[in-house]
Amino acid sequence: MTTINILSLSKTYPNSTAPVLKDFSLSIHDGEMVALLGPSGSGKSTLLKLITGIERPDSGDIQFDGSTILNIDPNKRGAVLMFQKSYLFPFLNVEENIGFGLKVQGMSSESIRAEVKRMLNLIGLPGIEKRKPGQLSGGEGQRVALARALVTNPKLLLLDEPLSSLDTSVRMNLQEAIRSIQRELGVTTIFVTHDLGEAMAMSDRMALLLNGEIVALDNPEALFHRPRSLAAAKFMGVSTFLDGDQLTVKNEACSSSEKIFAIRPEHIRVQKDGCENSMQGVVSDCVFRGEYVEYQVAVNGTSVRARMTMPAPMFPHGEQVYVNFPKEHLFEVEN
Amino acid sequence: MRSHPLFSPWLSLAPALTIITVLLGASLLYAIAESVGYISVIGQSQISLDAYRATLQLGSEFWTSLGFSLWINITSTAISSVLALLLAVWLSERRGNTDTLALNWNLAFPHLVWSVALLLFLSQSGLLSRWAATLGLITTPADFPVLVRDRFGIGVILSYIGKEIPFLTIIILSVLRSQSVGYDVVAENLGASRWQRLRYVTLPQVMPALLAGSLLVFGFIFSSYEVPALLGVGYPRALPVLALRFFLDPDLRARSEGMVISLIITLIVMVVAVVGLRMKDEG
Amino acid sequence: MKYIFRALLYLILIAPLLLFAAYAFSTRWFFPQPFPVEWTTSTFQHAINDSRTLSSMAQGIWIALLVSVLSLILALPAARVLGLRQFRGRQLAWLLLFLPTIIPPLAIGMGLNILFLRIGLAGTITGVALAHIIPTLPYTIFTLSSAFARFDENYEFQALALGANPLQIFLQVTLRMLTPSLVVATLFAFLISWSQYLLTLLIGGGQVITLPILLFSAASGGNPATIATLSLLFVAPPVLVIAFTARQLNQHGNQIREQY
Numbered sequence: 001m002t003t004i005n006i007l008s009l010s011k012t013y014p015n016s017t018a019p020v021l022k023d024f025s026l027s028i029h030d031g032e033m034v035a036l037l038g039p040s041g042s043g044k045s046t047l048l049k050l051i052t053g054i055e056r057p058d059s060g061d062i063q064f065d066g067s068t069i070l071n072i073d074p075n076k077r078g079a080v081l082m083f084q085k086s087y088l089f090p091f092l093n094v095e096e097n098i099g100f101g102l103k104v105q106g107m108s109s110e111s112i113r114a115e116v117k118r119m120l121n122l123i124g125l126p127g128i129e130k131r132k133p134g135q136l137s138g139g140e141g142q143r144v145a146l147a148r149a150l151v152t153n154p155k156l157l158l159l160d161e162p163l164s165s166l167d168t169s170v171r172m173n174l175q176e177a178i179r180s181i182q183r184e185l186g187v188t189t190i191f192v193t194h195d196l197g198e199a200m201a202m203s204d205r206m207a208l209l210l211n212g213e214i215v216a217l218d219n220p221e222a223l224f225h226r227p228r229s230l231a232a233a234k235f236m237g238v239s240t241f242l243d244g245d246q247l248t249v250k251n252e253a254c255s256s257s258e259k260i261f262a263i264r265p266e267h268i269r270v271q272k273d274g275c276e277n278s279m280q281g282v283v284s285d286c287v288f289r290g291e292y293v294e295y296q297v298a299v300n301g302t303s304v305r306a307r308m309t310m311p312a313p314m315f316p317h318g319e320q321v322y323v324n325f326p327k328e329h330l331f332e333v334e335n
Numbered sequence: 336m337r338s339h340p341l342f343s344p345w346l347s348l349a350p351a352l353t354i355i356t357v358l359l360g361a362s363l364l365y366a367i368a369e370s371v372g373y374i375s376v377i378g379q380s381q382i383s384l385d386a387y388r389a390t391l392q393l394g395s396e397f398w399t400s401l402g403f404s405l406w407i408n409i410t411s412t413a414i415s416s417v418l419a420l421l422l423a424v425w426l427s428e429r430r431g432n433t434d435t436l437a438l439n440w441n442l443a444f445p446h447l448v449w450s451v452a453l454l455l456f457l458s459q460s461g462l463l464s465r466w467a468a469t470l471g472l473i474t475t476p477a478d479f480p481v482l483v484r485d486r487f488g489i490g491v492i493l494s495y496i497g498k499e500i501p502f503l504t505i506i507i508l509s510v511l512r513s514q515s516v517g518y519d520v521v522a523e524n525l526g527a528s529r530w531q532r533l534r535y536v537t538l539p540q541v542m543p544a545l546l547a548g549s550l551l552v553f554g555f556i557f558s559s560y561e562v563p564a565l566l567g568v569g570y571p572r573a574l575p576v577l578a579l580r581f582f583l584d585p586d587l588r589a590r591s592e593g594m595v596i597s598l599i600i601t602l603i604v605m606v607v608a609v610v611g612l613r614m615k616d617e618g
Numbered sequence: 619m620k621y622i623f624r625a626l627l628y629l630i631l632i633a634p635l636l637l638f639a640a641y642a643f644s645t646r647w648f649f650p651q652p653f654p655v656e657w658t659t660s661t662f663q664h665a666i667n668d669s670r671t672l673s674s675m676a677q678g679i680w681i682a683l684l685v686s687v688l689s690l691i692l693a694l695p696a697a698r699v700l701g702l703r704q705f706r707g708r709q710l711a712w713l714l715l716f717l718p719t720i721i722p723p724l725a726i727g728m729g730l731n732i733l734f735l736r737i738g739l740a741g742t743i744t745g746v747a748l749a750h751i752i753p754t755l756p757y758t759i760f761t762l763s764s765a766f767a768r769f770d771e772n773y774e775f776q777a778l779a780l781g782a783n784p785l786q787i788f789l790q791v792t793l794r795m796l797t798p799s800l801v802v803a804t805l806f807a808f809l810i811s812w813s814q815y816l817l818t819l820l821i822g823g824g825q826v827i828t829l830p831i832l833l834f835s836a837a838s839g840g841n842p843a844t845i846a847t848l849s850l851l852f853v854a855p856p857v858l859v860i861a862f863t864a865r866q867l868n869q870h871g872n873q874i875r876e877q878y
Contacts, residue, residue: 603726
């Protein structure tokens with residue numbers, strides 16, 4: 001049950017000029033699950049390495065409950081990491097794997113056995129103590145790895161894309177399992193992912209990372225509906241930006257100081273007739289996706305992506321249409 | 336474990352590198368010093384090239400031994416290479432682990448013991464000779480051809496062939512097995528006969544590895560002492576045998592000549608090894 | 619057909635052992651009898667009760683143990699960085715460490731003979747063991763570095779994050795993960811040292827007598843029964859090791875086997 005404070009952390013790797021993290025700050029409440037979302041190279045994994053102590057920061061501080069952990073040995077920090085691969089020790093069985101952290105602390109083997117049993121019940125795999133890691137499926141392996149991480153009662157749980165090598169159905173299953181176990185134990189957690197859906201489904205708050213900096217930090221709903229910056233909006237799947245004054249479609253980010261409005265693709269209407277806040281365009285693509293239809297409409301030389309749930313009209317390629325941006329769905333973003 | 340700025344890989348390499356470079360460097364330096372007559376044991380500190388002159392002068396035993404060594408070398412390497420190639424091609428068409436077990440088995444018999452086995456098997460009173468007598472082919476041991484400790488180094492060559500065929504076969508086999516069967520099938524589909532496939536598809540694939548392996552074998556045989564010392568005759572002697580006899584001679588001038596010969600062997604082996612390793616990297 | 623072939627193959631494989639056994643355990647086997655007619659264990663018993671044989675075996679085992687442990691200690695850190703790190707000068711390090719496989723033992727032994735005479739290591743077990751490390755170290759490093767190259771350091775990070783200290787990680791994770799390669803590397807270091815003739819001769823200088831030295835001098839003029847008996851004693855360790863590790867050898871490089 002720990003509050004985590006990361007204070008203006010900076011890190012540049014030797015033999016490299018660009019910093020991986022610059023002036024990075026983040027506070028995490030006790031028992032909270034924060035998702036770190038960003039493309040590869042955005043500094044997510046480096047942050048985890050700094051917290052676990054595999055790497056040292058150039059400057060800044062990391063505090064658990066208000067006191068720094070930078071001078072604590074990596075193996076004493078209580079920040080436990082779980083990777084994309086389970087990294088279960090192949091020469092140990094499930095029981096010995098889960099008990100590893102307790103054994104190196106010197107706990108008695110009876111207590112370890114009891115703890116392992118409790119954890120196996122918690123992850124929903126009772127009775128597999130004697131199995132070897134090679135006999136487990138990918139999902140089971142990750143559950144056991146989770147149990148191994150949690151059995152030591154860590155102050156902070158770090159999840160480094162723990163689900164990205166699993167099949168979709170197993171993945172959904174584990175998302176729920178991890179989330180409910182995390183809530184039940186109330187362990188403070190940082191969850192690194194590049195999957196937007198996963199981050200939204202699992203976290204209390206999401207931090208968007210770009211080039212070593214947080215570009216947005218909020219709860220998933222707020223971030224989804226009203227991202228405050230252009231970068232955050234793009235991250236959240238917004239591709240249409242409008243010039244504030246003339247209501248014209250903007251191509252990429254513009255450098256002017258004018259106001260920029262953004263709109264989510266599912267709020268854009270594509271229709272035969274013009275109305276208020278609409279522009280004429282030509283359909284360049286119209287794809288039926290089952291639950292919705294996806295449109296690409298060329299407006300003033302740029303492409304507007306829209307998505308309308310069924311029932312929605314289908315338009316042939318080259319059809320003249322109007323693209324409508326309902327006023328209530330437009331929101332202002334900072335450039 | 337952590338990439339600490341002060342941590343250098345050289346720190347980890349230091350113990351092994353120190354041992355190797357100090358021992359090798361010192362031994363080579365002493366070898367060179369001794370070869371130029373700088374023998375500190377008896378306090379002689381005059382540098383001279385007498386030993387080189389004596390060794391390389393026309394008509395010295397060095398040249399006979401060099402010829403004998405080359406004969407043994409070229410014959411054993413060539414025969415082993417050809418037989419290993421045929422064996423590997425034949426084995427690659429079959430599957431199974433028995434072969435690799437069998438091919439590794441020769442590691443169980445170091446060169447020394449392998450030569451001893453040949454000695455017991457092929458000498459004039461050896462097992463083969465007894466069998467020949469039983470079959471009525473010969474009547475006395477002296478009738479049996481001299482196959483070990485013979486003038487032509489037949490015993491030495493046989494010993495090397497027996498050890499090197501498995502070694503080379505494994506090298507070739509690993510190339511053949513790593514290559515997909517695709518090329519062979521394509522070539523067959525294009526109408527190539529079995530012989531043509533061997534000549535134009537298989538051979539070019541294994542050639543770099545085979546050449547590199549042959550050169551390694553050549554280098555090894557050229558500097559190896561036990562086999563020719565045990566299975567050879569007093570004259571002609573293989574170069575390493577000559578070098579060691581000179582070196583262990585109580586006459587200290589002979590020691591220098593022994594060193595000279597050993598340095599010449601080293602030079603030749605290193606040139607061959609460098610060529611061989613380069614071929615291997617390219618292949 | 620397949621079984622006949624296989625039987626023949628195994629017969630050829632054990633032929634040298636059969637040959638040695640025939641000579642070692644027979645008596646009054648005169649020309650031209652094709653096979654031994656009278657069997658005895660007296661030669662064998664005589665040989666293994668001979669104090670020279672016993673002490674040569676004891677010295678050989680002691681030296682080989684020393685050599686394998688030292689090679690392992692020297693090789694582990696070097697193999698780790700060579701297997702896991704990319705750094706400037708890596709090629710140079712490889713080259714230096716593999717020089718012993720290129721430079722003939724003959725030259726190394728002759729040079730070391732003079733050096734060790736001067737510093738008092740000639741004729742000592744320490745000196746012989748030190749010399750044996752030259753051919754064993756490259757093999758050990760090669761075997762272990764390819765094991766490290768297949769090793770994922772995240773196992774260590776995982777153990778670290780779970781609270782293990784560096785010593786616990788090394789003993790309980792790293793060594794355990796590398797066990798098969800460690801076993802192969804150690805066994806072969808042992809065998810290379812055990813069967814080393816030339817370096818032992820040149821450094822031991824008649825003071826350190828191991829089995830190959832004894833066998834060599836017997837083979838240069840002893841009776842066949844003694845030669846065969848010594849040969850059997852000499853090949854026993856390698857035969858056992860190869861019989862049990864042959865499968866594993868496939869996965870390891872064998873470019874240094876020629877040393878052996």
